[in-house]
Amino acid sequence: MSDADPILEQLEALPTPDVDDWRREHIRSRAHRAMKGRESKWLVVYDRILEPAGLFGVSVVYLFWAFGSVARIYGV
Amino acid sequence: MGATEVINEHDAERALVARLRARDTAAFDEAYDRYRPRVFGFLLRLTQQRALAEDLLQETFLRLATKASGLAEDTRVQAWLFTVARNLFLSHRRWVLLDLDRIGALGKSPAPPPPTPYERSAARETNERLERALARLPVKYREVMLLVAVEGLSPSEAAVIVDVKPEALRQRLRRAREMLADALVAKEERGTS
Numbered sequence: 001m002s003d004a005d006p007i008l009e010q011l012e013a014l015p016t017p018d019v020d021d022w023r024r025e026h027i028r029s030r031a032h033r034a035m036k037g038r039e040s041k042w043l044v045v046y047d048r049i050l051e052p053a054g055l056f057g058v059s060v061v062y063l064f065w066a067f068g069s070v071a072r073i074y075g076v
Numbered sequence: 077m078g079a080t081e082v083i084n085e086h087d088a089e090r091a092l093v094a095r096l097r098a099r100d101t102a103a104f105d106e107a108y109d110r111y112r113p114r115v116f117g118f119l120l121r122l123t124q125q126r127a128l129a130e131d132l133l134q135e136t137f138l139r140l141a142t143k144a145s146g147l148a149e150d151t152r153v154q155a156w157l158f159t160v161a162r163n164l165f166l167s168h169r170r171w172v173l174l175d176l177d178r179i180g181a182l183g184k185s186p187a188p189p190p191p192t193p194y195e196r197s198a199a200r201e202t203n204e205r206l207e208r209a210l211a212r213l214p215v216k217y218r219e220v221m222l223l224v225a226v227e228g229l230s231p232s233e234a235a236v237i238v239d240v241k242p243e244a245l246r247q248r249l250r251r252a253r254e255m256l257a258d259a260l261v262a263k264e265e266r267g268t269s
Contacts, residue, residue, distance in 0.1 A: 015203065017113070018113045
């Protein structure tokens with residue numbers, strides 16, 4: 001394609017839009033947190049192991065309690 | 077651009093990637109301030125929706141932040157960002173098309189989208205005509221036009237981003253250029269008749 005192509009010249013000259021100031025800084029601060037968050041090994045251990053294991057444990061206890069309660073009500 | 081400048085730019089980019097790999101937030105800021113407007117412009121013209129483009133921009137740079145330490149040493153940051161942005165857009169588009177299929181199956185037709193704030197705020201008439209003609213191009217032609225003609229990437233860089241061979245990309249570019257010219261001529265004829 002030729003450099004003298006008027007359509008391509010117009011395309012090249014289109015304005016470059018940007019996000020507003022609030023959004024720009026919001027994304028920046030979230031990204032900084034994401035970058036720093038990875039540095040905390042405890043946070044990673046909590047996110048990936050402790051929290052899922054804790055939720056799983058609570059769910060199992062609740063299920064046993066619910067089945068036990070139903071069994072008692074119906075005298076099974 | 078001379079050979080020395082290309083080498084210097086390449087060295088500067090490798091240094092930036094090295095700092096990103098070390099999770100240096102100042103390096104993130106440098107990449108964010110340098111590439112954000114271009115990635116946002118690409119997404120805005122691809123999606124035609126400001127809110128969606130903002131969401132995809134956020135997701136793109138969060139991916140850079142979370143995957144920074146795993147970047148290859150020779151990563152080209154700009155190409156990496158455009159590739160992620162494009163993939164996020166395509167994933168969103170697939171999801172929306174699936175959703176529209178479901179709505180269609182229920183016998184309902186979605187309301188036509190209202191003009192976006194971006195369309196309303198297009199200031200100059202020439203730009204507005206061009207933006208509208210661009211917006212009407214099918215996505216596979218629009219994305220190559222945006223990457224090469226608007227964002228100034230080389231055809232070989234754009235070919236890597238859209239995952240096609242350079243020759244196929246050049247063909248798409250030629251076709252996109254023809255379609256754009258036809259759309260602009262048709263608009264002028266409608267305007268004068």
